[in-house]
Amino acid sequence: MILDPSAPLRTGFKLRILDSVRAKAQRLAFIRVFHNRKRERLVRKYFVVSVILIAGGLISGGLLEIYFRYIEGLEQVGSTQQDAAVGAAVRIERFMQDIATTMKAATKSAELNSPRISKEYEFELKRLLFLAPAITEAVALDSSGIVQAQASRFRAVSASVGxxxxxxxxxxxxxxxxxxxGTVYFRGSDPYVNVAVPIEHLRGEITGVLQAExxxxxxxxxVSSVKLGKAGYAYVVTRSGDLIAHANSRLVLQRRNLRHLDQVTAAYRSEPGEFRPKAIVTRNIEGQKVFSSHAVIPILDWAVFIERPVGEAYAPIYASLLRTSILLLxxxxxxxxxxxxxARRVVRPLQTLRQGVEQIGSGDLSARLEIKTGDEIEILAEEFNKMTAHLREAQTGLERKVAERTQELTIANEKLEEASQLKSQFLANVNHELRTPVSAIIGYARLLRRETEGQIPPLQRENLRDLLNNAERLLAQIDSVLDFATIEAGKMEVRIERVKVEEIIQGAASTIETILRDHSIKLTRDIAPEIPAMNTDREKLRQIILNLLDNAVKFTERGEIKIMASQQNGSLKLVVSDTGIGIExxxxxRIFEEFHRGDRSSAKKYRGTGLGLAIVKQFVRLLGGEIAVESEVGKGSVFTIMLPMDHKESAAA
Structure with a gap:
């Protein structure tokens, strides 16, 4: 391989530049962290972090406190109204129970000692009206349901005797x-209800019924006695929605039905007799937003409602939340x-540390940090002082090593320049001293063969042919060395032109067939007819095919060499196979490495410089393609090349 004499020099320069860049990067890192006072003030950062932590904790705790106070306030308001509703419900239930108790006492009269109820019982009924002013009419029925006695406070009895x-x-x-x-009914504008108790002659023996309107x-x-806040009020509603009593009697006189209200629906959502207190925010009969609580009277199937305007009901809650918010702020x-x-007290030593490190970052390695805080910051300052001392020592040593390395690289560069000159001189000598005489020998041999055609004996004609073949082979090897040197130097050019693949293959095959005359080898061509002309370097494509065929001939003693060409996915596919000795x-x-000729036995047996396949690989790369090989010892080898049909680059990279 021909080396680039300037490579070590470039490497040395890269090392020097890299060291310089690293030093500058470290210096810039110090400056970025500590220099920009406007953007990276430690006091501000410490203060912001403290604000986030403290404010976050206080605000979170305060919001939780406000939330729980709000919930507790709602529960307290609801509990207060609920207690008022339950109290009113108990009083109403007791009022009705007292009437029923008074009626039961009337059934214990001596007039009822006999199983049959007599007309004389009317006196007891009138006495009942006196004892219970709410009763307006009373009748006594016997066990068959026939009216036997009657009494009325204001008018004739609706049900006469009999x-x-x-x-x-x-x-x-x-x-x-x-x-x-019974169920509530209205007579005029007044609500009424029937109350009835059994008349027992003996315990368990029912002889009649006492019924009272x-x-x-x-x-x-x-209802009017319920006072809750300034605007609180109470009212009573039946399951059917009839308004029985209200603090505003005008609404009762209007005989309003309230079953469309949400609070009434919620109160009677459960089964009759089930006590389920509720407290909801809804709208009242006049459309105002109110806080409503209720209590159901099970034995009557009525519900008592206590309501207050939301603003008044929530006023204590809002006041509590306001006090909590003020304390939180x-x-x-x-x-x-x-x-x-x-933050200012803690960060002041850090500012001193920043100023000192800023000096160090600007290149002043003689600066020292004088911080006496007795804590970790002082320890950090001492570590910076130690680091500065180490940096000074390292800088001195580095400068010495750089000077030594520079001297070594200068000497090495001079030697490489000398070697480069020797290489150039050697290649020039090869081109002049070898190629020129070999070309002359080939020319004279061809002239001699042409002039003596049919005039010399077969043995001399055979010797002349061997002379010409060996001279041409030597010239090819010289060209291979020069080509490879040109490739290694990066000066190999690619000349793109329109090329007919079949012509190139046929020409290369014809050249190889002249070598195969004395071999027991058959050369077969398989060229697909639909291959169009391609844009590539004609000479390099020809050299690729020639080198592959020559390599196949070199390692095949007998059998067949086959070259195939086809178009596949926009690329030219070339396949050269042989039935030679194969490759381990x-x-x-390693076969594509320069000067590689297999093991020592094959290197001695088979001719060549070991550059043929190396040049093939380099040319394939220059033409933008790929090469692959498959082989089995004793059975032969298959080389496959894929080249683009349209090579865009005009020169090798």
Whole structure:
């Protein structure tokens, strides 16, 4: 291989440049980190980090506190209203239970000692009206549901004596032995409800039913007595949505039905008799946004609602949240001020450290850091001082080594220049001293063969042919050496032109066939007819084919050499195969190396310089292609080349 004499010199220069770049990079790194005061102020960074940490903690904690205070406030407001609703529900339930108890006491009259209810029981009914002012009418039914006695406070009794009420729901339900509270109905603008209790002659023996019509106007007093805040109010609604009592009696007189309200729907979403307190934010009958709580009266299937405007209900919550927010902001301000002062105190030594390191980074290795803080910063400053001392020593040693290396490279460069001159002189001598006389020998041999055609004996004619073949082979080897030297020097040019592949292959094959006259070898061509002309270097393509065929002839004693050409995916595919001795697996990766001729036995037996395949590989690379080889010892070798049909480059890289 011919070496580039300037390579070591370029390597030395690269090393020097690399060392210089590294030193500058280290210096720039120091300057970037510590020099830009406007962008990298440590006080500001420390303060920002402190603000983020402290403010983040305080704000997170404050937001959690505000959230939980809000939830607790909602629960407290809801609990307060719920307690008021439950209290009102208990009072209403007790009011109705008292009426039922008074009625049960009336069933214990001596007039009912006999199984049959007599008309004289009317006195007890009137006495019942006196004891329970809410009762407006009372009737006594026997076990068959026939009215036996009656009494009314204001008007004639709706059911006269002898009336059959056995099919009424009130009678049927009470006949089973339990007190019964009927559904609410209105007479005029007043709500009423029927209350009935069983009449027992003996324990478990029901002899009749005492039924009373009860006015619900007294419930208004219970509702009106509920005072919650400035604008809180209460009202009572049945399952069907009828308004029984309201702090605003005008709404009751209007006989409003409220089952379309969300709070009424929520209250009766469960089964009757189930106690499920609720508290929701919704709109009232007038469309105002309110905070609503309710309690269901199971035995009556009524619901008591307590409502307040949202603004009033949430006022204590908002006040608590405001106080918490003010305290949070005050704590945050104090924490930020403390962080700022602490940052300045902690960062001041770091500023001194930065200034010292800035001097070191600018190249002043004599600078020392004088920091006395008694902590890690002082230790860091001492380490910087030690590092500076080491850098001074290293710089001195490096300068000495650079001077020595420069001297060595200068001497080596002079020797390489001398070697380059010798190489150039040698190649010139080869070209002049060898190629010129060999070319003359070939010319005289050809002239002699032409002039003596048919005039000399066969033996002399054979000797003349051997002379011409050997001279041409020697010239080819000289050309190979010169070509390879040109390739190694990077001066090999590629001349692109339109080339007919078949002509190149036929010409190379004809040249090889002159060599095969004395060999037991058959040369076969298989050229696809559809191969178009390609843009490539004619001489290099011809040399590639000639070298491959010559290599096949060299290592094939008998058998067949075959060259195939076809177009495949926009590339020319050339395949040269032989039935020669083959190649060892260990040599497959080395056969394209310059001057490689296999093992010693084959090198002595077969002629050549070992440059043929090396030149093939270099030419294939120059033409933008690839080469591959497959071989088996004793069976032959197959060389495959892929070349682009349209080579764009005009010169080798």
């Amino acid at each position: 009336t059959d009420l056995s099919e009424s729901t009130t009678f049927k339900e009470t006949r089973r032995g339990n007190s019964y509270f 009860t006015s619900l106007r007294d419930i208004l007093d219970v 005050m704590g945050l301000g104090v924490a930020l001020l403390a962080s700022f002062f602490v 697996k260990g040599d497959l990766t």
